[in-house]
Every structure is written in C-alpha cells, then in structure tokens.
Amino acid sequence: MKIACIARRGETLPEHYLDQRIPRTRESDFHLTLGKEYVVYAIAIRSDQVWYYVVDDTSPWFPINKPAPLFKIVDDRVSQHWRVRLTPGNPDHRMLLAFEEWVSEQWFYDRLSDNEEAEVKVFKERKRQMDAEFEQ
Amino acid sequence: MLVALGAGGSAAYIAYKQGHIAAAAYYGTLGLGGAFLASAAGYIRGGASAPPAVDVADPALVLNGPIANVEPTNLSEQLTLEEATANPGQQIMNDLVDAPRLEANYGDGSWVKMRWVHRSPSGSFIQADRSDPITNPPGQNIIVHFFKNIDTGQTVEFKFKP
Numbered sequence: 001m002k003i004a005c006i007a008r009r010g011e012t013l014p015e016h017y018l019d020q021r022i023p024r025t026r027e028s029d030f031h032l033t034l035g036k037e038y039v040v041y042a043i044a045i046r047s048d049q050v051w052y053y054v055v056d057d058t059s060p061w062f063p064i065n066k067p068a069p070l071f072k073i074v075d076d077r078v079s080q081h082w083r084v085r086l087t088p089g090n091p092d093h094r095m096l097l098a099f100e101e102w103v104s105e106q107w108f109y110d111r112l113s114d115n116e117e118a119e120v121k122v123f124k125e126r127k128r129q130m131d132a133e134f135e136q
Numbered sequence: 137m138l139v140a141l142g143a144g145g146s147a148a149y150i151a152y153k154q155g156h157i158a159a160a161a162y163y164g165t166l167g168l169g170g171a172f173l174a175s176a177a178g179y180i181r182g183g184a185s186a187p188p189a190v191d192v193a194d195p196a197l198v199l200n201g202p203i204a205n206v207e208p209t210n211l212s213e214q215l216t217l218e219e220a221t222a223n224p225g226q227q228i229m230n231d232l233v234d235a236p237r238l239e240a241n242y243g244d245g246s247w248v249k250m251r252w253v254h255r256s257p258s259g260s261f262i263q264a265d266r267s268d269p270i271t272n273p274p275g276q277n278i279i280v281h282f283f284k285n286i287d288t289g290q291t292v293e294f295k296f297k298p
Binding site: 019021022023024028029030031058059064065090091092106107109110111113114115 | 224226227228229230231232233234246248249251253255277279281284286287289297298
C-alpha cells in the first residue's frame with residue numbers, strides 16, 4: 001500500500017483526530033513532504049480513527065503513526081507480509097495490521113522506536129521487502 | 137504503586153543520579169534493610185506471635201528509578217534540548233513497557249512516548265564550543281525522545297536518539 005501526502009500539518013484533520021493533551025492541533029507539524037509518496041508499513045485502527053505507519057522525513061529507523069486524512073491512497077494493494085491482530089485494551093489501537101514480529105510481540109514497536117538493535121534489524125528487512133512489493 | 141525510599145533510598149537515588157551505580161545499590165540495600173528493621177523492632181521487643189507485615193519497597197523499582205535528562209555535549213544539543221522542553225513535540229505511542237516504572241517514580245496518569253525533532257538544514261553554521269571553529273556540516277536532524285504524562289502535562293527523561 002502506498003499513500004501520498006496531501007497535508008503536512010493538522011489544518012485538514014477532522015475534529016475527532018485532535019487532542020489538546022498531546023497536543024495534536026491544527027498547527028501540528030507531522031514531518032511530511034507535501035506530494036511525496038510513502039509506503040505504509042502498518043495500519044492501526046482505534047474507534048473512528050485510522051492511522052498509517054510510515055517512515056517520515058525525520059526518523060529513518062522506525063515508522064511512525066500519521067492520521068489517515070493527511071494522505072490519499074495511490075496504491076491500494078495490501079502487503080503480503082501483513083498479519084492482523086485485534087488489540088482490545090491497547091491504548092494505541094483496537095486493531096493492528098502489521099508484519100509478523102510487530103503483531104506477535106507486545107513490546108516490539110516500543111523497542112523499535114528506542115532504536116534497539118534487534119528490532120531495527122527486523123524492521124530494516126521488513127521495510128526492504130515491502131518497499132520491493134510497491135516499487136512498480 | 138507508592139515507593140517509600142527512606143534515608144537509604146534517598147541516598148541511593150542521589151548516587152544513582154550522579155552515576156554511582158554501585159553506591160546506589162549499596163544505599164538502596166541500606167534503605168530496604170532499615171525499613172525492615174524499623175518495622176520488625178516492635179515484634180522483637182513485644183514478643184508478638186506473628187511477624188509484622190512489612191511494606192518493603194520493591195528492589196527492582198528502587199534500582200529502576202527515574203532516569204535523569206541527558207546532558208548536552210555541545211551547543212547544538214543544548215539548544216535542541218531547550219526546544220524540546222519548551223515545545224509540544226509529537227506523540228509516538230501510548231502502550232509503554234516503561235509505564236509501571238514511570239507511574240512508580242513520577243505519579244499516576246497516562247504516560248506516552250514523545251519526540252522532538254530539531255531540523256538542522258545544510259548551510260547551518262555550528263560552533264560546538266566557544267573555543268571550536270565554526271563549521272558548516274551537511275544537514276542533520278537532532279532527535280529527542282521523552283515521556284509525557286498527558287493528564288498532568290509533566291515531561292521527563294529527555295534523551296537524544298541517533
């Protein structure tokens with residue numbers, strides 16, 4: 001799956017994506033490049049929100065969640081590496097579509113975002129596989 | 137979970153903050169032992185039939201205490217850290233393996249992992265230290281991760297990420 005950025009700030013976000021406590025506002029910068037295409041490495045769904053995990057313009061070692069309304073879909077094929085998991089009680093999502101290691105190990109993403117060597121190595125390989133899927 | 141450090145625990149925390157891990161472990165042990173002896177004294181003197189229940193701090197929590205903010209090593213890092221503490225940042229995730237430790241050390245609430253990115257475009261002139269020459273390296277982002285309690289707004293444990 002590939003998406004293209006149509007807004008790099010929160011000005012186009014529906015109200016229910018905003019959260020003053022973070023804060024996630026209409027002024028928030030999501031570190032994206034307008035018009036740039038991104039491969040989606042995972043999708044998280046919670047209540048009435050959809051979040052795409054992409055490697056943004058700032059932290060190359062892990063994908064980070066971005067609100068779906070910031071993008072349009074340019075390649076609607078799903079990755080053959082994705083697995084699905086229902087995650088009731090998880091504050092980040094109720095359903096997660098991601099590769100095997102991510103959906104099966106509870107703290108995989110926490111460690112990946114901390115730049116832990118083993119998880120970074122796994123993601124690097126998964127990223128290579130998924131990038132290859134959507135090269136055409 | 138509430139953790140009462142006591143005198144030994146306080147000394148352990150100070151030692152830990154200063155990087156003296158062995159000293160932290162030593163004082164931490166004193167703190168735990170002191171708490172136990174103080175509680176057990178009445179049992180020993182009074183000849184009670186059952187030993188008292190003792191609320192001893194979990195050693196794992198004592199030794200997995202708060203982590204101090206990273207110390208900047210140059211002017212760029214210092215300015216980035218100031219930016220990160222003064223600006224909202226971006227949320228990375230909610231479901232944290234560190235959540236119990238954060239609650240034990242800083243208080244209850246919804247703890248999330250946050251990120252601040254300082255963009256240093258090519259063409260920026262950087263002087264690492266006053267005595268160093270001014271350099272013009274290629275563009276390089278400086279990334280800071282930290283934790284935030286989104287119920288109270290408290291931010292802690294700032295660290296640089298490569």
